[in-house]
Amino acid sequence: MRKRIARRYASERRFKFAGLFAVALSGAFLAFLLFTMMGNGLRGFTRTEIALQIDFPASPLLLDPANITDAALANANLPMVTGQVARQALGADADELLSPTAWISIRDAIKADPAILGRTVTISVPASTTIDLAAKHEGAPEAEAAVERLRKAGLLTTGFNWSFLTASDGTDPTQVGIWGAFKGSLLTMLVTLALSFPVGVATALYLEEYAPKAWWTDIIEVSINNLAAVPSIIFGLLGLSIFLNFLHLPRSAALIGGMTLALMTMPVIVIAGRNAIKSVPPSIRDAALGIGASPVQVVFHHVLPLALPGILTGTIIGMARALGETAPLLMIGMRAFIATPPAGISDPATVLPVQIFLWSDEVSKGFVEKTSAAIIVLLAFLLAMNGLAIYLRNKFETRW
Amino acid sequence: MTEPTNPLAIANPKMSARDVKVFYGAKQAIKGVSIDVDMDNVTAFIGPSGCGKSTFLRTLNRMNDTVASARVEGTITLDGEDIYSPSMDVVQLRARVGMVFQKPNPFPKSIYENIAYGPRIHGLAHAKADLDVVVEKSLRRAGLWDEVKDRLHDSGTALSGGQQQRLCIGRAIAVEPEVILMDEPCSALDPIATAKIEELIHELRGRYAIVIVTHNMQQAARVSQRTAFFHLGDLVEYGVTGDIFTNPTQERTKDYITGRYG
Amino acid sequence: MTEPTNPLAIANPKMSARDVKVFYGAKQAIKGVSIDVDMDNVTAFIGPSGCGKSTFLRTLNRMNDTVASARVEGTITLDGEDIYSPSMDVVQLRARVGMVFQKPNPFPKSIYENIAYGPRIHGLAHAKADLDVVVEKSLRRAGLWDEVKDRLHDSGTALSGGQQQRLCIGRAIAVEPEVILMDEPCSALDPIATAKIEELIHELRGRYAIVIVTHNMQQAARVSQRTAFFHLGDLVEYGVTGDIFTNPTQERTKDYITGRYG
Amino acid sequence: MTGPALFLLLAGLGAIAWVSARARALRLQTVARETGRRDAVHSLPGYHGWYVALWTLAPAVLFLAVWANIAPGLVTQAVLADPAAQSLPMDDFSRSAILGEARSIATGAQAGAFNPLAQGLVEPYRAAISKYGVAGAVLAIVLAFAGGAYAFTRVRPDFRARTRVERLVMATLLIASLLAIVTTVGIVASLLWESFRFFSMVNPLDFLFGTKWSPQSAAMGYGNEDAFGAVPLFWGTIFIGAIIAMVVAIPLGLMSAIYLTQYAKPVVRKWMKPTLEMLAGVPTVVYGYFAALTIAPALRDFAVMIGIHGASSESALAAGLVMGVMIIPFVSSMADDSIAAVPQSMRDGSLAMGATTSETIRKVLIPAALPGVVGGVLLAVSRAIGETMIVVMAAGLAANLTLNPFASVTTVTTQIVQLLTGDQEFDSAKTLAAFALGLVLFVVTLLLNIVALRVVKKYREAYE
Amino acid sequence: DQSGSGGAGQTRDQIRAVGSSTVYPFATAAAELFVQGNPGMKSPIIESTGTGGGMKLFCAGVGAQHPDIANASRRMKKSEFDMCATNGVKDIIEVQVGVDGLAFAEAKNGPDYKLTPKIVYEALAANPYGKGPNKAQTWKDVDPTMPAIAISVFGPPSTSGTRDSLAELILEKGCQSDPAMKELKEKNEDEYKATCTRVREDGKYVDSGENDNLIVQKLGANPNAVGVFGYSFLEENRDSLKDIPINGVEASYETVSTGQYPGARPLYIYVKKAHIAAIPGLQGFLNAFAANWSPDGALTKRGMVAAPDDVRKASAETVKALTVLDGSQLK
């Protein structure tokens, strides 16, 4: 008997340990994922720059200091001048050291302060990807040597890369940023929210509070449950054939992306909404009906306010899912190079996850860390949303 | 089993039901009940669990409309007007025939808002001052004013069970109903709170027609002047409370009152 | 309100509680109860709702351990051994002190498996034949054998309420406990099923120490030889059942028994 | 009149309608209440306000919606009638481009003209736009007044304004819920038509039961036979989504749920549960990237190390593993729900018999919760087989019928993406095959979900 | 901003290009250069849809809602041209912007393969010379001079234009080493095609998806494997990869651009002439291409191989004169 008890306790401990192990393993996987992304991605937020001394009066710039316009700057032969200056300062391999678009930094400096045209100034310009990677100890031996040389000369600085947050897609990894995709995500989410929230809440209210028991309400219910589980890529096919091919709405636009994602998010909101509405105790409805409130008043005065935290939680979760969604957007033309941030919902746009997908496919190795950095931005965004949902849930969790 | 019973003839009934049958889907819960309710007396419905007391009570202000499967036959009148006629506005009917439920169910709002809600949606008071008057009056009538007057803006759900139930009665009173229906209003309460509610019913009597469902025969005896005994969907006996308890005419009533079943 | 009471002195108690206090978080549900339970008598716990009958009952086989917020003070012994001592094995304790709940809760398995579950986990029977014997014996003792012997492999949940409750008693018996605790075992049953259970308790008496919680005083009178009256966490009075019902020494007991409250 | 100004004006009219109708109702009702019975007054004054405001706004807004669609045509006609339009090129597109540019400049959306011809049309455009703008605005305002006046005359104490307004609210709610059906119909329609065309080129039986998927055949013009046997895709989908992913997700999800609900301290549960839920919140493109660049190479190295030949770096295992991790929270939350739905009395019953916690869980709770758990797993499977980005990025394209988890397989969703974004002649069976695959996917997940929901529901009822 | 409804007056102030994923990096580079040279213009939108998908969108019609440019890693097909014409896209300008090298590569520590089109064909064909399924397991099975290493080739998927090039530039050449195949071509084009270009599907050839970075990674992890991809990827990853000579010719910028290295194919963009006048900047975008496609231009820095001088000259002429494509030249 004693032995038997001991055995049973041992099995109890094993079982409990298996549970703990499962939790720990799942948690560890998450930690590993986040850690890997952080490890790769944090580097993406920094950029290596090389200080370049330019003697403007002596340079063969075709620029009239009195007439600094965009067009004038574009025709001022800046790329060539930059190349020359760089070769003088850094040696023959300067082209390898500087980003091919380094001259843009000089252009912007001139634009910001045309007065510098009259003197010699030192401007920090982005280093090439090879140098950038080498400065972060990821590069080839030759590049590392070059970095060493530049460091010794005190020309090299590695600092936070603000332009990663303010620039848009591009071809040079040292110059790209996520602002365009971020804005695209924002616009898309706005459309999604504006469409799916009212419709979702209205549907949830109708089904939970008013719908008669009839065949067609059953159909609505089945469709909604089903839509919540339809693979997202199918929504992409829907967007492709209905919104693009049939309705001829503008391709690649945040509008279409938002509409497609709204169809996907709406059932999530309906289901969360129905659960929230269901958890409002019937006694509240009875109470209101019992003193002569009409069914619409009952819902809008009592049920909806009480269910709102739950509905909001569901909405945030649905929106978070939509924010991370990629597959359907590939089908509707958002897999595109869009370097001008969208100004409105009908402008061509891309979104963060698609940008990640695009960058993961880029040739240049500098994009690896940019991809991870973009992932960090996306994850931070999502964590914030999920955190808000959890906060709401905990704050308003009511036991009746 | 169903013997015809002779409901008390009441000269000028406030509400009157004639041959009312209620079905839940195919199941019949009320099998042809006729009864009159008047202003001057408190009417108690008693009977074993599941006999249809609540069901019948809820037909009186059409709360059964909210149950999709429920269907009502027969006529029920309020001041002679058929409450199931299409021209009857249910919302207004419920304002005239108020209801208090078994479990106190205050809105999760302040005490003040609980009372003010009804007058507001019925347009009985517009200015803040008017509302204040209505709230105070209703809480006074519900015997709650002294206990809550300093914390009108606390949540109604923070009150004790008995206070909550009185709040619900006050809320019903606030829309100036003519009839108040109470479905086992004390069953969730402790003895002291129960006593307070019973006292309150005494005070309200005469001003409103009151119908109370209870499974506690002592309570029926204490608060009511008329008692109706239901069994399996039938109104078995209806009469002056004293008579029913001391001298029931029906065998089933007697069995129930002496505790043979239930 | 708390007057000291003199629990029945029992010479050789099966279980014995001394100054037991139970807290749920900060709230005290049992305020120092001392009581002895013996083999030869059925002990009934009565008292108004919420007075702590169930709480106290569950301390007797440490089922309260499953409630995270519950905390027990004082000593409880089984055959003189402290059941809350660290050396006491809860699993074995519960095998010795069985429990039957208010709502019949058969496992969603076959009747056979319901009974065989306990013997199996405790290793009381290994071979199929042994198990068969145990199952039959337990079902016979629970007075259920004749009704179910032809459908031992039907689901236990397919039985009627009364049969389910007897199945649960049989399940408890199957691990050969010394004490059986029953928490309102008949409150979910109809009168006929109730009568069967009461009969069963009569038959089991003497073989097991039996403690039964009930809110039905007639039932307490019918099945028990000792009655303990609880009120607001106190053990107000404990004595021979006949005395308690005809001649209570405490005012509160009297009020309760005559229906002043509850 | 510009859009915003008209909008403000209408909003103002609506507000005036609301205020005046409400005031009138209030006055009439006060009188009625003093004289008449209490039901002489039906609706709150506010409802009368809404009723009249709706009548004021709805017709005008509806009219404007229609007007917005016909006015541009009228404007263009007017501009074309202008002498300056004579010099426009005849070809349709340049013409409409120039017109469009002129309009953009006229409305201020664009500053300078790209096409010199556009500049000349700006003035006519401006004139026409303002002409038709004013016309539309006047008509809208007239309509608003007419509607408002009609409704205003109906304000009476016993008029059931509340009923009318509420009926509109109900209609709105109903229409919203019908949108779900419209979406479903949209999906089915968009898949069905193209699939139909595909099946007119490829025998459905060959498609469903063929064991050779060789898209190069169709892609490169080797003919359609033998090219569209989708069984390897179905197998790949099942292998990754329903087998490997589930082998990861079911034990981890189930045991996590058990540990967190039955053993963990409340604090641990409070923090761990949302933490694990984050696994489902990570975007799938991130998982895909992670699977392709971190997990897959590691697995391949591992396979080579233990001597497995033909290990591919696009192994089914890499995609399945990562997908399994993604699915853990689905399984665990469904398991959590179903275990929680087993009545506490079952647990008490078992514990009271002297069972240990793990015995109670294994022998009572899990068997009782099994239908719910199964339902949850089915839902997770349907989610896994519809998952796209992970497999697009980490699973291969080789349509192998293999049991080797280190080999490369392909899935339905991967192929859909490939087929629609590859170098295909349009209208080839190949592009259309994407829709046929989509249809199959839709039908399968639909069935899985129906079954799963049935199972879960039935099981819930069993305890209610 | 894409505005306009009701038929008349649609316009767009952003250039739209769709099509090949191979041309995509060069088109994006051109787009960037275009914006740098024309400040104030919005950046063109380049969508990577694959050549065929791009053609479908391109040929759907003329107007603001249709793209202006189709990028292609192969020449437009006759059927596509006809479809364009049916939809009113009549005047199409064809510009060859450069050349993409099809590179064969192995890991830095690889076994130093030396390949010929014939070896590649015999190793990869599904049905070499129509003599039944390919049974070769190792390179040695194909050619005794090769090492006895299991055949494993990572290459473009059948959905890509790059795969077309592999078939056309390498496989067919290898196939034609057998004179019987040349005859077959005359007799039965379809059978010839199947025999000469169909690739085995038993796992020796691995369809490697669109993500060429992955191929690079895989080669690093698997030194015995051969990778086939765009030359630009080889250039970018010289630190971890080395090229495999074909017919003894090393893949370098020169050999690819002169066509000595066998894997070279033209890259095109197709432009709607009707859009040139209507879409602001379209001409400028073409000019940006033309200005940067020379051997020392920015596009070649991105990995594109410049076309031979005469082709470049002709293309520049086309861009200037906007010469329209004659459909009868197409296959």
Ligand SMILES: Nc1ncnc2c1ncn2[C@@H]1O[C@H](COP(=O)(O)OP(=O)(O)OP(=O)(O)O)[C@@H](O)[C@H]1O
């Ligand atoms: N919504 C419903 N649907 C179907 N049947 C119902 C419904 N409500 C009540 N019933 C049934 O109608 C009968 C009468 O129920 P009712 O609630 O009126 O009884 P009661 O007398 O109030 O009982 P109690 O004392 O338990 O409250 C019962 O058999 C009950 O099961």
Ligand SMILES: Nc1ncnc2c1ncn2[C@@H]1O[C@H](COP(=O)(O)OP(=O)(O)OP(=O)(O)O)[C@@H](O)[C@H]1O
């Ligand atoms: N899990 C718990 N957590 C907190 N308080 C509890 C818990 N269980 C019971 N209580 C409280 O302890 C007190 C005693 O409860 P108990 O269930 O023992 O009463 P009872 O006499 O069995 O009542 P009844 O006749 O209603 O079953 C009550 O006030 C109850 O609210």
Ligand SMILES: [Mg+2]
């Ligand atoms: Mg009732």
Ligand SMILES: [Mg+2]
């Ligand atoms: Mg109890």
Ligand SMILES: O=P([O-])([O-])[O-]
């Ligand atoms: O995208 P493709 O170049 O392979 O057509």
